[in-house]
Amino acid sequence: MAFNQLAKDRPRLLIVGGGYVGFTLAQKLQTRIKESGGVVTVVDPNPYMTYLPFLPEVSAGNIEARSAVIPHRQHLADCELITGRVESIDHANRTVTVHGIDEGPEFELTYDEIVLAGGSNTRTFPIPGLADKAIGMKTIEEAVSVRNWVLERIEVASLTNDEDEKRKALTFIVVGGGYAGSETIAELEDMARSAVQRNDLLKVSDLRFVLVEAMGRIMPEVSEDRAEKVVAEMRARGIEVLLNTSLSEVDGDLVKLINMQDKSPAGEMATDTLIWTAGVQAASFAKNSDLPIDDRGRVRVGADLRVTGNDGPFEGAWAAGDIAAVPDLTGAGPGGFCVPNAQHAVRQAATMAKNIMAAHKGEPLEDYYHENLGSVAGLGLYKGAATIRGIDLGGLPAWAMHRLYHGYAIPTVERKVRVFTEWGVNLLFGRDTTPLRHLRDPRRAFQKAAGADVPAEKASL
Structure with missing residues (x-):
């Protein structure tokens, strides 16, 4: 779909970001919004959601890379999908500026409601080299x-x-x-x-x-x-x-x-x-907007997940996940806010879906409240660490809980089946330790065959 073919005559719920919050919200609302005559539009530079807790397992070869990502076009079939970046937001005029990937076109997109779900980026420090x-x-x-x-x-x-x-x-x-x-x-x-x-x-x-x-x-x-x-x-x-x-x-x-x-x-x-x-930091695009952000670059929201400034909520604007300063009503979060993790993001998306539909009907909104049940971590085959409701676990029990929890938590049945199947194959036949060479320069073999002057390989990531 070319950008000039995007919906212009239907109410648009624009979701900026297709990660935990964006994907979960779009999945829950795409059919209902479509049936009501509107359209859910998701803008993200990647055509997939990445299940971040599986990155260490991908890096160790326990899971294939494609099994740790969930393709938008396969699972958000009733959404309008744009592979690009939102560069700026003019909420007063309900307009965003979108830049397509790989030097794609830049264009303006109008919306009726917006959800900021851009997640976070790697945080670095000015260390020389x-x-x-x-x-x-x-x-x-x-x-x-x-x-x-x-x-x-x-x-x-x-x-x-x-x-x-x-x-x-x-x-x-x-x-x-x-x-x-x-x-x-x-x-x-x-x-x-x-x-x-x-x-x-x-x-x-x-x-x-x-x-x-x-x-x-x-x-x-x-x-x-x-x-x-x-x-x-x-x-x-x-x-x-x-x-x-x-x-x-x-x-x-x-x-x-x-x-x-x-x-x-x-x-x-x-x-x-x-x-x-x-560490991580909130995605930076929200700074190029007329919506309120805090001193850490996070969008300010109320407990009902509406974007909220000093004078109250901004109508038609919502935010959740790592990009948002969501109040932690349990009192357990540092500084009074929810920590940036998948457990909160997915649950915030579920609460937001209910609130968006309630707002459309003029019904009361629900505050987000979730008590952290605990944390699990995989530390290699049969090794792990976990704290569940104050109970500490290590070794095999913690490792098993890590796999069961994240195997259950990754979205879609199709991805769950892929992940558990790969785990089973690895347990049966052992870990695959074959490196795939020249992924950083896949044209190298062809260039040499074509007689090009190919420089010596460099030992660098």
């Missing part, structure tokens, strides 16, 4: 690239006689000890261990995994006691956990560390692999 060296763990493409890169570094290390180069290739640093970082380093170490055990030229002791965390503990989502046990278990596996430590500079392949307590140098190490998972 970081942008040139590191990779995140926020997109499916990053997870796939990290998997193949780690396995490729193992193959490269197995064929070098230079001990310094070997040590650099087999040193893997993850910055950020939240759920994303802890799960990523644990899953990658588990995969790398399996890969090295299949390689007669290397030993497991050749691997070096380092988790760098600026705070004095990891995984704030679980109890402090459980977090300390996870650190002990990681160190028993040979994973170095450096607390109260951060990066001061990245100079080529050399990562320099700093002690966060006294700001003194905390050592340095050479590596080919630097993965950044040190």
Whole structure:
């Protein structure tokens, strides 16, 4: 559908973002809005929703990449879908400016109601050299690239006689000890261990995994006691956990560390692999709007999920998920707001769907209220950590709960079946540790065959 063929004569509910909130909301409302004579329009630069809790498992090869994403066009068939970015919002005139991907057209789109569901982006800091060296763990493409890169570094290390180069290739640093970082380093170490055990030229002791965390503990989502046990278990596996430590500079392949307590140098190490998972921030497009945002760039909303300023709610404007400062009525959230996680986002979308339909009928709106039941994390095969209603679990029980919960939570029956099937195949036949080469430069083989001057491969993510 060309942009000039978009609906112009029907009331439009515009959803900006097709992640947890946007996808769930669109799925719940698409048929009802269509039957009432309106249209649900979803704008997102990706044609799919990414199930973020599965990124560490994708990076470790437990799940195929496509099984961790849910395609919009397959599951939002009654929606109007636009693969592009919302650059600015003029709510006073109910208009947004949309830019198509890959230098696509820029055009204005009108709406009757708008939902800001743009989620969050990776948060970085002005560390010299970081942008040139590191990779995140926020997109499916990053997870796939990290998997193949780690396995490729193992193959490269197995064929070098230079001990310094070997040590650099087999040193893997993850910055950020939240759920994303802890799960990523644990899953990658588990995969790398399996890969090295299949390689007669290397030993497991050749691997070096380092988790760098600026705070004095990891995984704030679980109890402090459980977090300390996870650190002990990681160190028993040979994973170095450096607390109260951060990066001061990245100079080529050399990562320099700093002690966060006294700001003194905390050592340095050479590596080919630097993965950044040190937090997220609200998507920035909301700043280019006339809607109220807080000092952290989040859209201000009331407990009923309507965008709310100093003078009250903005009619026809809603927001939820990571991009919104949603009040946590349980009183448990930091600063009085819901933490940015999938558990809240999906439930907020369900509440918003009810409220949007209630608003159309002139009925009272419902406040969002959800008590966090707990958290689960997978830390490699048969390893995990969980805090459920104040009860701490580790090892196999926590790992099983992690898989059961997220296998259930990923949207659509089709994706659930794919995920559980892949888990079953891996348990039966073992983990696949085959790297797919040249994903970063897939035309390389053809260019060489065609006689082009192909530069030497570079050891860089």
